[in-house]
Amino acid sequence: MKVKMFSYNQLDTYIHHLSGLTKFVCFLLLTTTVMLSFDIRVILFVLILSFALFKVAKIKFSQVKLMLIYVFIFLITNFILTFVFAPLQGVEIYGTEHVLFTIAGPYVVTLEQLFYQITKLLKYLSIVPLGIMFFLTTNPSEFASSLNKIKVNYKACTALSLTLRYFPDVQRDYHSISLAQQARGTELSNKEKLSKRFKNIISILTPLIFTTLDRIELITNAMELRGYGKSKTRTWYAYRPLNKNDYIAMGVCLAIFIASLLITTFVNHSIYFNPFI
Incomplete structure (x- = not known):
């Protein structure tokens, strides 16, 4: 891999x-x-x-x-x-x-x-x-749990954890969409003019944004169904003591x-x- x-x-x-x-x-x-x-x-x-x-x-x-x-x-x-x-x-x-x-x-x-x-x-x-x-x-989860143990609000810790986890997800989605667009004939190499390449990149960013919004909605719904945010504290499965x-x-x-x-x-x-x- x-x-x-x-x-x-x-x-x-x-x-x-x-x-x-x-x-x-x-x-x-x-x-x-x-x-x-x-x-x-x-x-x-x-x-x-x-x-x-x-x-x-x-x-x-x-x-x-x-x-x-x-x-x-x-x-x-x-x-x-x-x-x-x-x-x-x-x-x-x-x-x-x-x-x-x-x-x-x-x-x-x-x-x-x-x-x-x-x-x-x-x-x-x-x-x-x-x-x-x-x-x-x-x-990311272990880092968030460590911050929470030193009294950082667990909601902020969760937001930070999700942000760190999201980098590789965005990169993977961009790569997948890019391959799909190139399979349809979209040229992204140096063979194409700069203005045309910029336009082609925009065609990749548009579905990437919608994919991102869909994932945000999915995560939000999952957290709401689990009652996230109703308690003042929460437990962490990935906590590692010093x-x-x-x-x-x-x-x-x-x-x-x-x-x-x-x-x-x-x-x-x-x-x-x-x-x-």
């Missing part, structure tokens, strides 16, 4: 055995660590850790290939736009200017600008594996977060690491 993007798959790995709450807390701690720092050393550490955890979770490149391509395109576009609209931002941040070469007019390539943009590029890149890993290794490994994982991520704050406050005295001074 072909593995779909954003689809949870139960594997026998350390990451999969952690509680959904643990993975959510670790995700927040590590992403916050990266977002609050422009220290390339901290960012590289989280990036290496992210890809190491990718390997531990046995996530295959084929599962995330399309998503990584989109992310790469976004990062390269962001890299170019930053240089076009703020070619000297790195100089302003680090307070020095080491010119490598001049392109034209104000567009001067400096060592500071390259360092700043590479740091920002790695900053975004380090967060992506964490988010993908959370989606692919977390059971164990030693959960506390170790959260402790390590918390230590990384605190270490990052200490480096920012007492070593760099700024969110930026300045190697030019």
Whole structure:
């Protein structure tokens, strides 16, 4: 069976055995660590850790290939736009200017600008594996039950669980409708003009929307028939209590977060690491 993007798959790995709450807390701690720092050393550490955890979770490149391509395109576009609209931002941040070469007019390539943009590029890149890993290794029902155990309203938890479950369903429906349309002669490849391909994609999205609405109605009716929402609490069949490994994982991520704050406050005295001074 072909593995779909954003689809949870139960594997026998350390990451999969952690509680959904643990993975959510670790995700927040590590992403916050990266977002609050422009220290390339901290960012590289989280990036290496992210890809190491990718390997531990046995996530295959084929599962995330399309998503990584989109992310790469976004990062390269962001890299170019930053240089076009703020070619000297790195100089302003680090307070020095080491010119490598001049392109034209104000567009001067400096060592500071390259360092700043590479740091920002790695900053975004380090967060992506964490988010993908959370989606692919977390059971939606178990995650919802874990949140409910820390007093999050169970209705909100159920809505979140249904949302996470719905990603692979939408993807499967889109693939099925796309194959059906192509069997009828609808061309979606590069052989067709862009305007025509866009029109053909719209012909796929229309039945996809109606399929989605039908599924929503079906789920709503099923929940109403079971009396969902009438009680103040509910039970969960997929709840997983926290164990030693959960506390170790959260402790390590918390230590990384605190270490990052200490480096920012007492070593760099700024969110930026300045190697030019």
